[in-house]
Amino acid sequence: MGYRVVVAGATGNVGREMLNILAEREFPISDLAALASSRSQGEEVELGDTGRTVKVQNIEHFDPTGWDIALFAIGSDATRIHAPRFAAAGCTVIDNSSLYRMEPDVPLIVPEVNPDAIDGYKARNIIANPNCSTAQMVVALKPLHDFATIRRVVVSTYQSVSGAGKQGMDELFEQSRNIFVGDPAEPKKFTKQIAFNVIPHIDSFLDDGSTKEEWKMVVETKKILDPKVKVVATCVRVPVFVGHSEAIHIEFENDISAADAQRLLREAPGIMLVDKREDGGYVTPIECVGEFATYVSRVREDPTVENGIALWCVSDNLRKGAALNAVQIAELLGRRHLKKG
Structure with a gap:
Protein backbone atom coordinates (compact mmCIF):
# COMPACT_ATOMS: atom_id res chain seq x y z
CA MET A 1 0.00 0.00 0.00
CA GLY A 2 1.34 3.39 -0.92
CA TYR A 3 1.04 6.48 -3.10
CA ARG A 4 1.77 6.98 -6.77
CA VAL A 5 4.51 9.63 -6.62
CA VAL A 6 6.07 11.81 -9.30
CA VAL A 7 9.42 13.59 -8.90
CA ALA A 8 9.68 16.31 -11.55
CA GLY A 9 13.20 17.64 -12.05
CA ALA A 10 14.63 14.29 -10.97
CA THR A 11 18.06 14.86 -12.53
CA GLY A 12 18.76 18.17 -10.74
CA ASN A 13 20.33 18.72 -7.31
CA VAL A 14 17.01 19.08 -5.49
CA GLY A 15 15.24 16.36 -7.46
CA ARG A 16 17.96 13.82 -6.67
CA GLU A 17 17.80 14.85 -3.02
CA MET A 18 14.03 14.32 -3.08
CA LEU A 19 14.61 10.75 -4.27
CA ASN A 20 17.18 10.19 -1.51
CA ILE A 21 14.86 11.50 1.18
CA LEU A 22 11.86 9.53 -0.04
CA ALA A 23 14.00 6.43 0.41
CA GLU A 24 15.56 7.46 3.73
CA ARG A 25 12.19 8.26 5.29
CA GLU A 26 10.60 5.14 3.78
CA PHE A 27 7.82 7.15 2.23
CA PRO A 28 5.08 4.71 1.16
CA ILE A 29 5.36 4.50 -2.64
CA SER A 30 3.40 2.07 -4.78
CA ASP A 31 4.60 3.57 -8.06
CA LEU A 32 7.30 6.16 -8.86
CA ALA A 33 7.84 8.32 -11.94
CA ALA A 34 10.96 10.43 -12.51
CA LEU A 35 10.49 13.34 -14.89
CA ALA A 36 12.76 15.93 -16.49
CA SER A 37 13.16 17.78 -19.75
CA SER A 38 13.71 16.02 -23.08
CA ARG A 39 17.48 16.43 -22.61
CA SER A 40 17.45 13.92 -19.75
CA GLN A 41 14.91 11.48 -21.15
CA GLY A 42 16.13 7.90 -20.87
CA GLU A 43 18.64 8.54 -18.08
CA GLU A 44 18.33 6.47 -14.94
CA VAL A 45 18.14 7.89 -11.42
CA GLU A 46 18.45 6.02 -8.14
CA LEU A 47 15.89 5.92 -5.35
CA PHE A 62 3.70 12.56 -19.16
CA ASP A 63 0.04 11.98 -18.28
CA PRO A 64 -0.50 12.75 -14.56
CA THR A 65 -3.97 11.15 -14.44
CA GLY A 66 -4.16 8.62 -11.63
CA TRP A 67 -1.05 9.84 -9.82
CA ASP A 68 -1.37 11.08 -6.22
CA ILE A 69 1.52 13.47 -5.47
CA ALA A 70 4.02 15.33 -7.65
CA LEU A 71 7.14 16.86 -6.10
CA PHE A 72 8.19 19.68 -8.44
CA ALA A 73 11.78 20.97 -8.67
CA ILE A 74 11.75 22.34 -12.21
CA GLY A 75 11.83 26.14 -11.82
CA SER A 76 9.08 28.70 -12.24
CA ASP A 77 8.84 28.73 -16.04
CA ALA A 78 8.23 25.00 -16.40
CA THR A 79 6.07 24.94 -13.27
CA ARG A 80 3.79 27.58 -14.79
CA ILE A 81 3.10 25.18 -17.67
CA HIS A 82 2.88 21.85 -15.89
CA ALA A 83 1.63 22.46 -12.32
CA PRO A 84 -1.92 23.47 -13.39
CA ARG A 85 -2.00 20.48 -15.74
CA PHE A 86 -1.04 18.03 -12.98
CA ALA A 87 -3.37 19.67 -10.46
CA ALA A 88 -6.33 19.54 -12.85
CA ALA A 89 -5.69 15.83 -13.39
CA GLU A 103 -0.86 33.20 -3.99
CA PRO A 104 -3.54 33.62 -1.30
CA ASP A 105 -5.27 30.34 -2.18
CA VAL A 106 -2.07 28.25 -2.23
CA PRO A 107 -0.79 27.07 1.18
CA LEU A 108 2.87 27.86 1.93
CA ILE A 109 3.88 25.13 4.33
CA VAL A 110 6.63 24.31 6.80
CA PRO A 111 5.17 21.30 8.65
CA GLU A 112 6.78 22.13 12.01
CA VAL A 113 5.36 25.66 11.86
CA ASN A 114 1.94 25.85 10.15
CA PRO A 115 0.66 22.31 9.43
CA ASP A 116 -3.01 23.33 9.66
CA ALA A 117 -2.62 25.61 6.63
CA ILE A 118 -2.35 22.54 4.39
CA ASP A 119 -6.11 22.03 4.71
CA GLY A 120 -6.59 24.79 2.13
CA TYR A 121 -4.73 22.91 -0.62
CA LYS A 122 -7.91 21.77 -2.39
CA ALA A 123 -8.59 25.27 -3.75
CA ARG A 124 -5.84 24.81 -6.37
CA ASN A 125 -4.51 21.31 -5.59
CA ILE A 126 -1.09 22.99 -5.28
CA GLN A 136 15.12 27.07 8.32
CA MET A 137 14.52 30.45 9.94
CA VAL A 138 10.83 29.94 10.66
CA VAL A 139 11.53 26.51 12.17
CA ALA A 140 13.80 28.26 14.68
CA LEU A 141 11.41 31.16 15.23
CA LYS A 142 8.22 29.16 15.80
CA PRO A 143 8.75 27.92 19.39
CA LEU A 144 10.10 31.32 20.43
CA HIS A 145 7.15 33.13 18.86
CA ASP A 146 4.67 30.86 20.61
CA PHE A 147 6.32 31.63 23.96
CA ALA A 148 7.01 35.37 23.83
CA THR A 149 5.50 36.75 20.56
CA ILE A 150 8.05 38.05 18.06
CA ARG A 151 7.85 41.72 17.17
CA ARG A 152 10.83 42.12 14.82
CA VAL A 153 13.50 39.98 13.15
CA VAL A 154 16.81 41.18 11.71
CA VAL A 155 18.55 38.40 9.77
CA SER A 156 21.79 38.17 7.83
CA THR A 157 22.20 35.06 5.71
CA TYR A 158 25.33 33.25 4.57
CA GLN A 159 23.99 31.19 1.68
CA SER A 160 25.88 28.41 -0.09
CA VAL A 161 26.37 28.28 -3.83
CA SER A 162 24.20 25.16 -4.18
CA GLY A 163 21.26 27.54 -3.74
CA ALA A 164 22.13 28.71 -7.26
CA GLY A 165 22.09 25.16 -8.62
CA LYS A 166 24.78 23.06 -10.25
CA GLN A 167 26.14 26.08 -12.15
CA GLY A 168 26.83 27.83 -8.87
CA MET A 169 28.65 24.84 -7.43
CA ASP A 170 30.68 24.38 -10.61
CA GLU A 171 31.68 28.06 -10.62
CA LEU A 172 32.99 27.95 -7.05
CA PHE A 173 35.00 24.81 -7.82
CA GLU A 174 36.41 26.12 -11.10
CA GLN A 175 37.30 29.56 -9.73
CA SER A 176 39.02 28.07 -6.68
CA ARG A 177 41.07 25.74 -8.88
CA ASN A 178 41.93 28.54 -11.32
CA ILE A 179 43.14 30.84 -8.55
CA PHE A 180 45.49 28.17 -7.20
CA VAL A 181 47.09 27.61 -10.61
CA GLY A 182 47.15 31.27 -11.59
CA ASP A 183 44.39 31.20 -14.19
CA PRO A 184 41.64 33.86 -14.47
CA ALA A 185 38.59 33.44 -12.23
CA GLU A 186 35.98 35.23 -14.28
CA PRO A 187 32.38 35.19 -12.95
CA LYS A 188 29.69 33.62 -15.13
CA LYS A 189 26.85 32.52 -12.88
CA PHE A 190 27.46 35.11 -10.17
CA THR A 191 27.90 38.87 -10.54
CA LYS A 192 31.36 38.84 -8.95
CA GLN A 193 34.03 36.30 -8.09
CA ILE A 194 32.61 33.88 -5.49
CA ALA A 195 35.80 31.97 -4.65
CA PHE A 196 37.44 33.46 -1.52
CA ASN A 197 34.81 36.20 -1.53
CA VAL A 198 31.27 36.99 -0.40
CA ILE A 199 28.57 38.63 -2.53
CA PRO A 200 25.77 40.65 -0.86
CA HIS A 201 23.42 40.05 -3.77
CA ILE A 202 21.04 37.11 -4.35
CA ASP A 203 18.35 37.36 -7.06
CA SER A 204 17.34 40.65 -8.69
CA PHE A 205 17.28 44.12 -7.12
CA LEU A 206 14.00 45.82 -6.25
CA ASP A 207 13.19 49.54 -6.29
CA ASP A 208 13.76 49.96 -2.54
CA GLY A 209 17.33 48.63 -2.76
CA SER A 210 16.58 45.18 -1.34
CA THR A 211 16.89 42.03 -3.41
CA LYS A 212 14.12 39.62 -4.30
CA GLU A 213 15.69 37.00 -2.02
CA GLU A 214 15.42 39.43 0.90
CA TRP A 215 11.84 40.27 -0.06
CA LYS A 216 10.99 36.56 -0.10
CA MET A 217 12.22 36.16 3.45
CA VAL A 218 10.04 39.05 4.59
CA VAL A 219 6.77 38.11 2.92
CA GLU A 220 7.10 34.35 3.34
CA THR A 221 7.82 34.66 7.06
CA LYS A 222 4.70 36.75 7.44
CA LYS A 223 2.57 34.22 5.54
CA ILE A 224 3.95 31.16 7.35
CA LEU A 225 4.48 32.47 10.88
CA ASP A 226 2.53 35.68 11.54
CA PRO A 227 1.65 38.70 9.36
CA LYS A 228 2.42 41.03 12.28
CA VAL A 229 6.10 40.07 12.49
CA LYS A 230 8.45 42.70 11.02
CA VAL A 231 11.43 41.32 9.14
CA VAL A 232 14.50 42.86 7.53
CA ALA A 233 17.03 40.64 5.76
CA THR A 234 20.45 40.94 4.16
CA CYS A 235 21.13 37.89 1.98
CA VAL A 236 24.73 37.06 1.13
CA ARG A 237 26.22 34.37 -1.10
CA VAL A 238 29.33 32.77 0.43
CA PRO A 239 31.95 30.31 -0.91
CA VAL A 240 30.39 27.23 0.72
CA PHE A 241 29.13 24.36 -1.42
CA VAL A 242 26.15 23.20 0.69
CA GLY A 243 24.52 24.58 3.84
CA HIS A 244 22.94 27.94 4.59
CA SER A 245 23.77 29.85 7.78
CA GLU A 246 21.90 32.74 9.38
CA ALA A 247 22.63 35.23 12.15
CA ILE A 248 19.20 36.08 13.56
CA HIS A 249 18.38 38.92 15.98
CA ILE A 250 14.87 38.77 17.42
CA GLU A 251 12.89 41.35 19.40
CA PHE A 252 9.93 40.06 21.43
CA GLU A 253 6.84 41.63 22.94
CA ASN A 254 7.23 39.66 26.17
CA ASP A 255 10.05 38.65 28.49
CA ILE A 256 12.33 35.85 27.33
CA SER A 257 15.76 34.87 28.58
CA ALA A 258 18.54 33.00 26.81
CA ALA A 259 17.81 30.06 29.10
CA ASP A 260 14.15 30.15 28.07
CA ALA A 261 15.13 30.21 24.40
CA GLN A 262 17.55 27.31 24.80
CA ARG A 263 14.93 25.21 26.58
CA LEU A 264 12.29 25.93 23.95
CA LEU A 265 14.63 25.20 21.06
CA ARG A 266 15.92 22.01 22.69
CA GLU A 267 12.36 20.66 22.87
CA ALA A 268 11.10 21.90 19.48
CA PRO A 269 10.49 19.52 16.54
CA GLY A 270 12.98 19.70 13.70
CA ILE A 271 15.62 21.55 15.74
CA MET A 272 18.93 20.35 17.15
CA LEU A 273 20.38 22.73 19.73
CA VAL A 274 24.20 22.64 19.85
CA ASP A 275 25.21 25.52 22.10
CA LYS A 276 28.17 24.65 24.34
CA ARG A 277 29.67 28.16 24.53
CA GLU A 278 33.19 26.86 24.03
CA ASP A 279 35.63 26.37 21.18
CA GLY A 280 33.83 24.30 18.56
CA GLY A 281 30.60 24.19 20.56
CA TYR A 282 28.47 25.31 17.63
CA VAL A 283 27.48 23.95 14.22
CA THR A 284 28.89 25.12 10.89
CA PRO A 285 27.55 24.41 7.38
CA ILE A 286 29.92 21.54 6.62
CA GLU A 287 28.60 19.62 9.64
CA THR A 294 17.84 22.72 11.57
CA TYR A 295 20.76 23.42 13.91
CA VAL A 296 20.78 26.33 16.36
CA SER A 297 23.83 27.61 18.26
CA ARG A 298 25.14 30.81 19.90
CA VAL A 299 21.87 31.57 21.72
CA ARG A 300 22.29 34.72 23.80
CA GLU A 301 20.43 37.77 24.99
CA ASP A 302 20.61 40.91 22.84
CA PRO A 303 21.23 43.86 25.19
CA THR A 304 20.49 46.49 22.51
CA VAL A 305 16.71 45.93 22.65
CA GLU A 306 14.22 45.08 25.34
CA ASN A 307 13.37 41.36 25.22
CA GLY A 308 15.98 40.51 22.60
CA ILE A 309 17.58 37.20 21.61
CA ALA A 310 20.35 36.53 19.10
CA LEU A 311 21.17 33.12 17.63
CA TRP A 312 22.99 31.26 14.87
CA CYS A 313 21.02 28.91 12.60
CA VAL A 314 22.42 26.37 10.09
CA SER A 315 20.74 23.87 7.79
CA ASP A 316 21.36 21.81 4.66
CA ASN A 317 19.58 23.98 2.09
CA LEU A 318 19.09 21.10 -0.34
CA ARG A 319 17.29 19.22 2.42
CA LYS A 320 15.26 21.35 4.84
CA GLY A 321 15.39 24.27 2.45
CA ALA A 322 13.98 22.24 -0.42
CA ALA A 323 13.73 18.46 -0.75
CA LEU A 324 13.16 17.47 2.88
CA ASN A 325 10.47 20.08 3.44
CA ALA A 326 8.69 18.93 0.26
CA VAL A 327 8.70 15.30 1.42
CA GLN A 328 7.53 16.37 4.89
CA ILE A 329 4.64 18.20 3.21
CA ALA A 330 3.82 15.00 1.31
CA GLU A 331 3.85 13.06 4.59
CA LEU A 332 1.56 15.65 6.19
CA LEU A 333 -0.76 15.55 3.18
CA GLY A 334 -0.95 11.78 3.43
CA ARG A 335 -1.73 11.82 7.14
CA ARG A 336 -4.47 14.42 6.85
CA HIS A 337 -6.04 14.00 3.44
CA LEU A 338 -4.89 11.24 1.08
CA LYS A 339 -5.67 7.55 1.21
CA LYS A 340 -3.04 5.02 0.20
CA GLY A 341 -3.82 3.17 -2.98
Whole structure:
Protein backbone atom coordinates (compact mmCIF):
# COMPACT_ATOMS: atom_id res chain seq x y z
CA MET A 1 0.00 0.00 0.00
CA GLY A 2 1.34 3.39 -0.92
CA TYR A 3 1.04 6.48 -3.10
CA ARG A 4 1.77 6.98 -6.77
CA VAL A 5 4.51 9.63 -6.62
CA VAL A 6 6.07 11.81 -9.30
CA VAL A 7 9.42 13.59 -8.90
CA ALA A 8 9.68 16.31 -11.55
CA GLY A 9 13.20 17.64 -12.05
CA ALA A 10 14.63 14.29 -10.97
CA THR A 11 18.06 14.86 -12.53
CA GLY A 12 18.76 18.17 -10.74
CA ASN A 13 20.33 18.72 -7.31
CA VAL A 14 17.01 19.08 -5.49
CA GLY A 15 15.24 16.36 -7.46
CA ARG A 16 17.96 13.82 -6.67
CA GLU A 17 17.80 14.85 -3.02
CA MET A 18 14.03 14.32 -3.08
CA LEU A 19 14.61 10.75 -4.27
CA ASN A 20 17.18 10.19 -1.51
CA ILE A 21 14.86 11.50 1.18
CA LEU A 22 11.86 9.53 -0.04
CA ALA A 23 14.00 6.43 0.41
CA GLU A 24 15.56 7.46 3.73
CA ARG A 25 12.19 8.26 5.29
CA GLU A 26 10.60 5.14 3.78
CA PHE A 27 7.82 7.15 2.23
CA PRO A 28 5.08 4.71 1.16
CA ILE A 29 5.36 4.50 -2.64
CA SER A 30 3.40 2.07 -4.78
CA ASP A 31 4.60 3.57 -8.06
CA LEU A 32 7.30 6.16 -8.86
CA ALA A 33 7.84 8.32 -11.94
CA ALA A 34 10.96 10.43 -12.51
CA LEU A 35 10.49 13.34 -14.89
CA ALA A 36 12.76 15.93 -16.49
CA SER A 37 13.16 17.78 -19.75
CA SER A 38 13.71 16.02 -23.08
CA ARG A 39 17.48 16.43 -22.61
CA SER A 40 17.45 13.92 -19.75
CA GLN A 41 14.91 11.48 -21.15
CA GLY A 42 16.13 7.90 -20.87
CA GLU A 43 18.64 8.54 -18.08
CA GLU A 44 18.33 6.47 -14.94
CA VAL A 45 18.14 7.89 -11.42
CA GLU A 46 18.45 6.02 -8.14
CA LEU A 47 15.89 5.92 -5.35
CA GLY A 48 18.39 6.59 -2.57
CA ASP A 49 20.30 3.49 -1.42
CA THR A 50 17.47 1.08 -2.17
CA GLY A 51 19.16 -0.26 -5.29
CA ARG A 52 16.09 0.69 -7.27
CA THR A 53 16.54 2.76 -10.41
CA VAL A 54 13.93 4.64 -12.38
CA LYS A 55 14.15 5.69 -16.01
CA VAL A 56 13.58 9.41 -16.57
CA GLN A 57 10.59 10.37 -18.68
CA ASN A 58 9.94 13.59 -20.60
CA ILE A 59 7.60 15.76 -18.53
CA GLU A 60 6.10 17.19 -21.73
CA HIS A 61 4.59 13.83 -22.64
CA PHE A 62 3.70 12.56 -19.16
CA ASP A 63 0.04 11.98 -18.28
CA PRO A 64 -0.50 12.75 -14.56
CA THR A 65 -3.97 11.15 -14.44
CA GLY A 66 -4.16 8.62 -11.63
CA TRP A 67 -1.05 9.84 -9.82
CA ASP A 68 -1.37 11.08 -6.22
CA ILE A 69 1.52 13.47 -5.47
CA ALA A 70 4.02 15.33 -7.65
CA LEU A 71 7.14 16.86 -6.10
CA PHE A 72 8.19 19.68 -8.44
CA ALA A 73 11.78 20.97 -8.67
CA ILE A 74 11.75 22.34 -12.21
CA GLY A 75 11.83 26.14 -11.82
CA SER A 76 9.08 28.70 -12.24
CA ASP A 77 8.84 28.73 -16.04
CA ALA A 78 8.23 25.00 -16.40
CA THR A 79 6.07 24.94 -13.27
CA ARG A 80 3.79 27.58 -14.79
CA ILE A 81 3.10 25.18 -17.67
CA HIS A 82 2.88 21.85 -15.89
CA ALA A 83 1.63 22.46 -12.32
CA PRO A 84 -1.92 23.47 -13.39
CA ARG A 85 -2.00 20.48 -15.74
CA PHE A 86 -1.04 18.03 -12.98
CA ALA A 87 -3.37 19.67 -10.46
CA ALA A 88 -6.33 19.54 -12.85
CA ALA A 89 -5.69 15.83 -13.39
CA GLY A 90 -6.07 15.23 -9.63
CA CYS A 91 -2.36 14.95 -8.81
CA THR A 92 -1.48 17.25 -5.90
CA VAL A 93 1.57 19.37 -6.72
CA ILE A 94 4.13 20.24 -4.04
CA ASP A 95 6.13 22.96 -5.73
CA ASN A 96 9.64 24.07 -4.84
CA SER A 97 9.67 27.15 -7.10
CA SER A 98 8.69 30.66 -6.02
CA LEU A 99 5.78 30.81 -8.48
CA TYR A 100 2.85 30.12 -6.17
CA ARG A 101 4.23 31.00 -2.74
CA MET A 102 2.37 34.27 -2.30
CA GLU A 103 -0.86 33.20 -3.99
CA PRO A 104 -3.54 33.62 -1.30
CA ASP A 105 -5.27 30.34 -2.18
CA VAL A 106 -2.07 28.25 -2.23
CA PRO A 107 -0.79 27.07 1.18
CA LEU A 108 2.87 27.86 1.93
CA ILE A 109 3.88 25.13 4.33
CA VAL A 110 6.63 24.31 6.80
CA PRO A 111 5.17 21.30 8.65
CA GLU A 112 6.78 22.13 12.01
CA VAL A 113 5.36 25.66 11.86
CA ASN A 114 1.94 25.85 10.15
CA PRO A 115 0.66 22.31 9.43
CA ASP A 116 -3.01 23.33 9.66
CA ALA A 117 -2.62 25.61 6.63
CA ILE A 118 -2.35 22.54 4.39
CA ASP A 119 -6.11 22.03 4.71
CA GLY A 120 -6.59 24.79 2.13
CA TYR A 121 -4.73 22.91 -0.62
CA LYS A 122 -7.91 21.77 -2.39
CA ALA A 123 -8.59 25.27 -3.75
CA ARG A 124 -5.84 24.81 -6.37
CA ASN A 125 -4.51 21.31 -5.59
CA ILE A 126 -1.09 22.99 -5.28
CA ILE A 127 1.06 23.42 -2.17
CA ALA A 128 4.09 25.73 -2.12
CA ASN A 129 7.46 25.00 -0.56
CA PRO A 130 9.11 28.15 0.88
CA ASN A 131 12.43 29.71 0.04
CA CYS A 132 15.36 27.77 1.50
CA SER A 133 16.52 30.59 3.77
CA THR A 134 12.98 31.21 5.03
CA ALA A 135 12.31 27.55 5.82
CA GLN A 136 15.12 27.07 8.32
CA MET A 137 14.52 30.45 9.94
CA VAL A 138 10.83 29.94 10.66
CA VAL A 139 11.53 26.51 12.17
CA ALA A 140 13.80 28.26 14.68
CA LEU A 141 11.41 31.16 15.23
CA LYS A 142 8.22 29.16 15.80
CA PRO A 143 8.75 27.92 19.39
CA LEU A 144 10.10 31.32 20.43
CA HIS A 145 7.15 33.13 18.86
CA ASP A 146 4.67 30.86 20.61
CA PHE A 147 6.32 31.63 23.96
CA ALA A 148 7.01 35.37 23.83
CA THR A 149 5.50 36.75 20.56
CA ILE A 150 8.05 38.05 18.06
CA ARG A 151 7.85 41.72 17.17
CA ARG A 152 10.83 42.12 14.82
CA VAL A 153 13.50 39.98 13.15
CA VAL A 154 16.81 41.18 11.71
CA VAL A 155 18.55 38.40 9.77
CA SER A 156 21.79 38.17 7.83
CA THR A 157 22.20 35.06 5.71
CA TYR A 158 25.33 33.25 4.57
CA GLN A 159 23.99 31.19 1.68
CA SER A 160 25.88 28.41 -0.09
CA VAL A 161 26.37 28.28 -3.83
CA SER A 162 24.20 25.16 -4.18
CA GLY A 163 21.26 27.54 -3.74
CA ALA A 164 22.13 28.71 -7.26
CA GLY A 165 22.09 25.16 -8.62
CA LYS A 166 24.78 23.06 -10.25
CA GLN A 167 26.14 26.08 -12.15
CA GLY A 168 26.83 27.83 -8.87
CA MET A 169 28.65 24.84 -7.43
CA ASP A 170 30.68 24.38 -10.61
CA GLU A 171 31.68 28.06 -10.62
CA LEU A 172 32.99 27.95 -7.05
CA PHE A 173 35.00 24.81 -7.82
CA GLU A 174 36.41 26.12 -11.10
CA GLN A 175 37.30 29.56 -9.73
CA SER A 176 39.02 28.07 -6.68
CA ARG A 177 41.07 25.74 -8.88
CA ASN A 178 41.93 28.54 -11.32
CA ILE A 179 43.14 30.84 -8.55
CA PHE A 180 45.49 28.17 -7.20
CA VAL A 181 47.09 27.61 -10.61
CA GLY A 182 47.15 31.27 -11.59
CA ASP A 183 44.39 31.20 -14.19
CA PRO A 184 41.64 33.86 -14.47
CA ALA A 185 38.59 33.44 -12.23
CA GLU A 186 35.98 35.23 -14.28
CA PRO A 187 32.38 35.19 -12.95
CA LYS A 188 29.69 33.62 -15.13
CA LYS A 189 26.85 32.52 -12.88
CA PHE A 190 27.46 35.11 -10.17
CA THR A 191 27.90 38.87 -10.54
CA LYS A 192 31.36 38.84 -8.95
CA GLN A 193 34.03 36.30 -8.09
CA ILE A 194 32.61 33.88 -5.49
CA ALA A 195 35.80 31.97 -4.65
CA PHE A 196 37.44 33.46 -1.52
CA ASN A 197 34.81 36.20 -1.53
CA VAL A 198 31.27 36.99 -0.40
CA ILE A 199 28.57 38.63 -2.53
CA PRO A 200 25.77 40.65 -0.86
CA HIS A 201 23.42 40.05 -3.77
CA ILE A 202 21.04 37.11 -4.35
CA ASP A 203 18.35 37.36 -7.06
CA SER A 204 17.34 40.65 -8.69
CA PHE A 205 17.28 44.12 -7.12
CA LEU A 206 14.00 45.82 -6.25
CA ASP A 207 13.19 49.54 -6.29
CA ASP A 208 13.76 49.96 -2.54
CA GLY A 209 17.33 48.63 -2.76
CA SER A 210 16.58 45.18 -1.34
CA THR A 211 16.89 42.03 -3.41
CA LYS A 212 14.12 39.62 -4.30
CA GLU A 213 15.69 37.00 -2.02
CA GLU A 214 15.42 39.43 0.90
CA TRP A 215 11.84 40.27 -0.06
CA LYS A 216 10.99 36.56 -0.10
CA MET A 217 12.22 36.16 3.45
CA VAL A 218 10.04 39.05 4.59
CA VAL A 219 6.77 38.11 2.92
CA GLU A 220 7.10 34.35 3.34
CA THR A 221 7.82 34.66 7.06
CA LYS A 222 4.70 36.75 7.44
CA LYS A 223 2.57 34.22 5.54
CA ILE A 224 3.95 31.16 7.35
CA LEU A 225 4.48 32.47 10.88
CA ASP A 226 2.53 35.68 11.54
CA PRO A 227 1.65 38.70 9.36
CA LYS A 228 2.42 41.03 12.28
CA VAL A 229 6.10 40.07 12.49
CA LYS A 230 8.45 42.70 11.02
CA VAL A 231 11.43 41.32 9.14
CA VAL A 232 14.50 42.86 7.53
CA ALA A 233 17.03 40.64 5.76
CA THR A 234 20.45 40.94 4.16
CA CYS A 235 21.13 37.89 1.98
CA VAL A 236 24.73 37.06 1.13
CA ARG A 237 26.22 34.37 -1.10
CA VAL A 238 29.33 32.77 0.43
CA PRO A 239 31.95 30.31 -0.91
CA VAL A 240 30.39 27.23 0.72
CA PHE A 241 29.13 24.36 -1.42
CA VAL A 242 26.15 23.20 0.69
CA GLY A 243 24.52 24.58 3.84
CA HIS A 244 22.94 27.94 4.59
CA SER A 245 23.77 29.85 7.78
CA GLU A 246 21.90 32.74 9.38
CA ALA A 247 22.63 35.23 12.15
CA ILE A 248 19.20 36.08 13.56
CA HIS A 249 18.38 38.92 15.98
CA ILE A 250 14.87 38.77 17.42
CA GLU A 251 12.89 41.35 19.40
CA PHE A 252 9.93 40.06 21.43
CA GLU A 253 6.84 41.63 22.94
CA ASN A 254 7.23 39.66 26.17
CA ASP A 255 10.05 38.65 28.49
CA ILE A 256 12.33 35.85 27.33
CA SER A 257 15.76 34.87 28.58
CA ALA A 258 18.54 33.00 26.81
CA ALA A 259 17.81 30.06 29.10
CA ASP A 260 14.15 30.15 28.07
CA ALA A 261 15.13 30.21 24.40
CA GLN A 262 17.55 27.31 24.80
CA ARG A 263 14.93 25.21 26.58
CA LEU A 264 12.29 25.93 23.95
CA LEU A 265 14.63 25.20 21.06
CA ARG A 266 15.92 22.01 22.69
CA GLU A 267 12.36 20.66 22.87
CA ALA A 268 11.10 21.90 19.48
CA PRO A 269 10.49 19.52 16.54
CA GLY A 270 12.98 19.70 13.70
CA ILE A 271 15.62 21.55 15.74
CA MET A 272 18.93 20.35 17.15
CA LEU A 273 20.38 22.73 19.73
CA VAL A 274 24.20 22.64 19.85
CA ASP A 275 25.21 25.52 22.10
CA LYS A 276 28.17 24.65 24.34
CA ARG A 277 29.67 28.16 24.53
CA GLU A 278 33.19 26.86 24.03
CA ASP A 279 35.63 26.37 21.18
CA GLY A 280 33.83 24.30 18.56
CA GLY A 281 30.60 24.19 20.56
CA TYR A 282 28.47 25.31 17.63
CA VAL A 283 27.48 23.95 14.22
CA THR A 284 28.89 25.12 10.89
CA PRO A 285 27.55 24.41 7.38
CA ILE A 286 29.92 21.54 6.62
CA GLU A 287 28.60 19.62 9.64
CA CYS A 288 24.94 19.91 8.63
CA VAL A 289 25.30 18.47 5.13
CA GLY A 290 23.12 15.41 4.71
CA GLU A 291 21.28 16.01 7.98
CA PHE A 292 17.55 16.54 8.48
CA ALA A 293 17.69 18.96 11.42
CA THR A 294 17.84 22.72 11.57
CA TYR A 295 20.76 23.42 13.91
CA VAL A 296 20.78 26.33 16.36
CA SER A 297 23.83 27.61 18.26
CA ARG A 298 25.14 30.81 19.90
CA VAL A 299 21.87 31.57 21.72
CA ARG A 300 22.29 34.72 23.80
CA GLU A 301 20.43 37.77 24.99
CA ASP A 302 20.61 40.91 22.84
CA PRO A 303 21.23 43.86 25.19
CA THR A 304 20.49 46.49 22.51
CA VAL A 305 16.71 45.93 22.65
CA GLU A 306 14.22 45.08 25.34
CA ASN A 307 13.37 41.36 25.22
CA GLY A 308 15.98 40.51 22.60
CA ILE A 309 17.58 37.20 21.61
CA ALA A 310 20.35 36.53 19.10
CA LEU A 311 21.17 33.12 17.63
CA TRP A 312 22.99 31.26 14.87
CA CYS A 313 21.02 28.91 12.60
CA VAL A 314 22.42 26.37 10.09
CA SER A 315 20.74 23.87 7.79
CA ASP A 316 21.36 21.81 4.66
CA ASN A 317 19.58 23.98 2.09
CA LEU A 318 19.09 21.10 -0.34
CA ARG A 319 17.29 19.22 2.42
CA LYS A 320 15.26 21.35 4.84
CA GLY A 321 15.39 24.27 2.45
CA ALA A 322 13.98 22.24 -0.42
CA ALA A 323 13.73 18.46 -0.75
CA LEU A 324 13.16 17.47 2.88
CA ASN A 325 10.47 20.08 3.44
CA ALA A 326 8.69 18.93 0.26
CA VAL A 327 8.70 15.30 1.42
CA GLN A 328 7.53 16.37 4.89
CA ILE A 329 4.64 18.20 3.21
CA ALA A 330 3.82 15.00 1.31
CA GLU A 331 3.85 13.06 4.59
CA LEU A 332 1.56 15.65 6.19
CA LEU A 333 -0.76 15.55 3.18
CA GLY A 334 -0.95 11.78 3.43
CA ARG A 335 -1.73 11.82 7.14
CA ARG A 336 -4.47 14.42 6.85
CA HIS A 337 -6.04 14.00 3.44
CA LEU A 338 -4.89 11.24 1.08
CA LYS A 339 -5.67 7.55 1.21
CA LYS A 340 -3.04 5.02 0.20
CA GLY A 341 -3.82 3.17 -2.98
